[in-house]
Amino acid sequence: xxxxxxxxxxxxxxxxxxxxxxxxxxxxxxxxxxxxxxxxxxxxxxxxxxxxxxxxxxxxxxxxxxxxxxxxxxxxxxxxxxxxxxxxxxxxxxxxxxxxxxxxxxxxxxxxxxxxxxxxxxxxxxxxxxxxxxxxxxxxxxxxxxxxxxxxxxxxxxxxxxxxxxxxxxxxxxxxxxxxxxxxxxxxxxxxxxxxxxxxxxxxxxxxxxxxxxxxxxxxxxxxxxxxxxxxxxxxxxxxxxxxxxxxxxxxxxxxxxxxxxxxxxxxxxxxxxxxxxxxxxxxxxxxxxxxxxxxxxxxxxxxxxxxxxxxxxxxxxxxxxxxxxxxxxxxxxxxxxxxxxxxxxxxxxxxxxxxxxxxxxxxxxxxxxxxxxxxxxxx
Amino acid sequence: xxxxxxxxxxxxxxxxxxxxxxxxxxxxxxxxxxxxxxxxxxxxxxxxxxxxxxxxxxxxxxxxxxxxxxxxxxxxxxxxxxxxxxxxxxxxxxxxxxxxxxxxxxxxxxxxxxxxxxxxxxxxxxxxxxxxxxxxxxxxxxxxxxxxxxxxxxxxxxxxxxxxxxxxxxxxxxxxxxxxxxxxxxxxxxxxxxxxxxxxxxxxxxxxxxxxxxxxxx
Ligand SMILES: Nc1ncnc2c1ncn2[C@@H]1O[C@H](COP(=O)(O)OP(=O)(O)O)[C@@H](O)[C@H]1O
Ligand SMILES: [Mg+2]
Numbered sequence: 001x002x003x004x005x006x007x008x009x010x011x012x013x014x015x016x017x018x019x020x021x022x023x024x025x026x027x028x029x030x031x032x033x034x035x036x037x038x039x040x041x042x043x044x045x046x047x048x049x050x051x052x053x054x055x056x057x058x059x060x061x062x063x064x065x066x067x068x069x070x071x072x073x074x075x076x077x078x079x080x081x082x083x084x085x086x087x088x089x090x091x092x093x094x095x096x097x098x099x100x101x102x103x104x105x106x107x108x109x110x111x112x113x114x115x116x117x118x119x120x121x122x123x124x125x126x127x128x129x130x131x132x133x134x135x136x137x138x139x140x141x142x143x144x145x146x147x148x149x150x151x152x153x154x155x156x157x158x159x160x161x162x163x164x165x166x167x168x169x170x171x172x173x174x175x176x177x178x179x180x181x182x183x184x185x186x187x188x189x190x191x192x193x194x195x196x197x198x199x200x201x202x203x204x205x206x207x208x209x210x211x212x213x214x215x216x217x218x219x220x221x222x223x224x225x226x227x228x229x230x231x232x233x234x235x236x237x238x239x240x241x242x243x244x245x246x247x248x249x250x251x252x253x254x255x256x257x258x259x260x261x262x263x264x265x266x267x268x269x270x271x272x273x274x275x276x277x278x279x280x281x282x283x284x285x286x287x288x289x290x291x292x293x294x295x296x297x298x299x300x301x302x303x304x305x306x307x308x309x310x311x312x313x314x315x316x317x318x319x320x321x322x323x324x325x326x327x328x329x330x331x332x333x334x335x336x337x338x339x340x341x342x343x344x345x346x347x348x349x350x351x352x353x354x355x356x357x358x359x360x361x362x363x364x365x366x367x368x369x370x371x372x373x374x375x376x377x378x379x380x
Numbered sequence: 381x382x383x384x385x386x387x388x389x390x391x392x393x394x395x396x397x398x399x400x401x402x403x404x405x406x407x408x409x410x411x412x413x414x415x416x417x418x419x420x421x422x423x424x425x426x427x428x429x430x431x432x433x434x435x436x437x438x439x440x441x442x443x444x445x446x447x448x449x450x451x452x453x454x455x456x457x458x459x460x461x462x463x464x465x466x467x468x469x470x471x472x473x474x475x476x477x478x479x480x481x482x483x484x485x486x487x488x489x490x491x492x493x494x495x496x497x498x499x500x501x502x503x504x505x506x507x508x509x510x511x512x513x514x515x516x517x518x519x520x521x522x523x524x525x526x527x528x529x530x531x532x533x534x535x536x537x538x539x540x541x542x543x544x545x546x547x548x549x550x551x552x553x554x555x556x557x558x559x560x561x562x563x564x565x566x567x568x569x570x571x572x573x574x575x576x577x578x579x580x581x582x583x584x585x586x587x588x589x590x591x592x593x594x595x596x597x598x
Contacts, residue, residue: 054499079501089496093514093589103500136591152500 001192002028002051002160007060009046009216020046022216023060028209030159031190033183035203038213038239044196045086047213048162051194052081064160079107082153082161082191086168088145090137096122096148097133103156114155121151125181143174150182154189163195167202179205200240204228212236254334255327257366258347258356264289267296271304271314285344287354288318294352295324298344324348327355331363338363385560392564396549400568403545406463406535407576410470411528418475419520422482423508432483439476447473447534451541466535466543473534474527481523485516518588525580532573536565546572 009021021043028034036044049055051062053074062069069077090099097118098105104114119129125147137145146166153161166182167175183206186193197203203210204224211221220232228245231237237245263283265274267290274286278301288296297318307317324346325334337345338360347356389396418439425432445453450473454465489512497507539547546565553561585593 052499054495075501075503077501078499083496083499085492085496085499087490087492089490089492089499091493091496091511091591092490093511093591095591102502106501106506136594138591138594152496 001030001032001065002026002194003061003063003066004047004051005061005063007047007050007062008058009043009050009055010058020216021050021057024216024218026211026218026221028192028194030192033186033193033195033206033208034211035207035209036194036196036211036213037198037200037203038219040198042213043216044198044213045164046216048164048194048196051160051162052078052083054078079103079156080158080160082156082158084149084153084161084163084166086164086166086196088149088166090145090148090152092137095134095136096127096140097129099137099148100151100155102152107156109156117157118151118155121154124185125151127151143170143178146170146174146178147181150178150185154185154191158191160192161194163193165196165198167197175202182206200244204244212239252331252367252370253328254325254331254345254347254358254363255356256370257331257363258327258358259362260356262287262346262354262357264293264354265299265314266291267315269314271307271312271317274299274314275301275304285357287346287357288314289354292351293354295346295348295354298323298346300343324352325358326350331367334358335360335363385563388560388564396564396568399544399546399548399565400572403532403535403547403569403572406466406470406538406543406545407528407531407572409467410474410531411524413471414474414478414527415524418478418523419482422479422520423486425479425483426486435479436483439479442472443476448537448540451534451537451543454541461542463543465541466538466545469541470531470535470538474531477526477530478520478523481526482516482520485519485523486512488519489515514589515592518584518592521580521584521587525577525584528576528580529573532569532576536569 004024004026007021007024007026008019011018011020024047026034036047038044046055050057051069053069091102094102097115100118100121101114104117119133122129122132127144127147132140132144137148140148150163150166153163167178170178179202185191195206207224209221210224210227212219212227214235220227220236222230222232227236227240231240231245263277263281263286265277265286265288267288269277278284278286284302285298285300288299290296296315299314299318303317303319321342323337323342323344325337325348327347327349329337329347334345338358344357344359346354347358349355421431421435425435442450447469451466451469454469455461457465459465459468493511493515494507497511502510535543535545536547536550538545539551546569549565550562551565553559553563553565
């Protein structure tokens with residue numbers, strides 16, 4: 001839907017020139033929620049304003065639905081792109097209704113229809129039309145003004161909406177609420193949104209794609225999940241913050257994800273008794289230990305069943321390989337050790353006493369859990 | 381003296397009314413013309429740095445010339461004496477307050493509001509008459525008010541170059557050393573200034589958009 005090609009903006013001339021946006025390429029699909037993020041001055045606003053030609057690019061191209069915007073009439077183009085500016089910028093001498101309706105009015109849409117839509121939009125974001133329609137911006141709280149700013153961008157039903165730090169100056173609670181509303185609205189109306197923020201939590205919460213910028217360039221453009229699990233470089237890691245990063249298979253120990261307190265049985269237990277214990281504990285595996293509680297081997301319910309009636313002792317049925325890992329073994333190494341025929345590894349301490357079990361499933365599930373946890377912490 | 385003043389006022393009532401009307405003409409025409417010139421110039425100045433520089437410099441220089449000197453300057457400039465040079469001098473004198481207030485009023489519209497206007501897809505002209513002018517209007521009227529009050533005072537000097545108005549009484553009174561004659565010009569001129577100031581400040585409030593009269597919540 002939107003393509004930026006080699007987009008560059010240089011402010012000033014000659015020696016005093018400043019490369020604000022440096023050769024950016026970006027593809028945005030219809031219905032995609034793209035968040036531009038980066039430290040102050042990295043060129044987010046400049047990039048955004050080039051899309052609706054509030055700023056003319058120095059070079060490069062912007063394509064909307066395949067056609068270049070440079071030949072289009074800028075005024076006409078802007079009427080078809082929703083825009084929420086950084087400092088709200090409501091018209092102070094217009095009522096709320098007139099503010100919301102400005103673009104439909106400029107486009108000379110039917111007055112009755114546009115009024116109906118305006119009132120509907122106001123209701124949708126909890127601005128009771130009976131109360132607020134004829135008020136002025138100065139009579140509204142900051143959060144209400146932000147909502148009006150968003151409605152103004154939506155009123156003419158544009159397919160593409162640009163939002164520049166729209167929730168910047170709000171208290172955290174209002175901000176959270178508006179973020180949720182905005183995301184729901186976007187999904188409901190299937191709008192394409194380019195959203196600028198410098199708040200990584202906001203980006204993770206809202207984005208389909210996060211575009212992380214630095215000094216006018218894109219450092220990484222990927223889904224929040226991808227960025228959290230696979231930050232492109234140390235700059236990205238640092239920007240996201242270690243506390244939000246997903247656990248890395250390379251550094252996370254199995255101790256973080258293993259099933260603890262595995263079922264242990266002594267070597268002289270009868271297979272039948274082991275099976276009963278497995279049933280009782282709903283376990284598929286048991287760790288067989290010697291008198292000193294040290295690891296001897298693993299036995300699965302399946303193995304016992306297969307040997308039924310053969311009158312074998314437990315030790316004869318055991319998987320004899322040394323399927324153990326230490327608790328500090330990384331998830332990556334543990335995964336490698338789980339070769340095809342090995343389903344489960346026993347995590348043992350220094351004295352080879354079992355402390356946990358891991359399977360492929362627990363490793364994966366553990367990773368996901370930790371990721372979710374750090375992610376939800378980040379959002380709160 | 382108070383008695384003789386009122387006696388004089390009664391005696392010369394018709395003359396006073398006539399001089400007052402004459403004075404109003406000396407004020408209204410320059411202010412009207414200056415508004416027609418200075419408001420557009422002030423708007424253009426906000427759009428173009430060169431125009432801003434030239435226009436503001438010229439207007440400021442004009443304002444620094446003492447009023448009496450400016451009136452007297454009309455004579456060597458070939459305008460002679462009488463109404464015409466007085467009107468021209470007063471016109472020049474009222475340019476700056478209107479120009480400056482128009483410029484500052486429009487320049488003072490919040491940047492984010494201007495950006496929003498353009499960003500929503502208003503043309504330059506739409507932005508001007510839908511957003512900038514309504515918001516700047518009270519400031520512009522304020523400029524006209526300042527100009528009017530200044531010109532009402534300065535116009536009393538117009539009599540020096542034969543411009544007529546209430547200044548005639550004052551000059552005659554000065555020449556004859558008659559306080560009551562001086563007061564006959566000075567008091568109506570002062571009252572006129574007060575009245576015009578009152579009326580224009582009322583207009584200023586009336587033309588302030590409702591949304592701008594509400595004290596902001598922030
Ligand atoms: N009108 C301008 N003239 C000169 N430099 C500018 C202008 N606007 C922005 N810049 C510079 O360009 C860089 C990028 O600015 P901007 O896009 O506003 O960054 P961001 O929105 O990411 O904070 C900054 O270094 C800023 O100082
Ligand atoms: Mg910015």
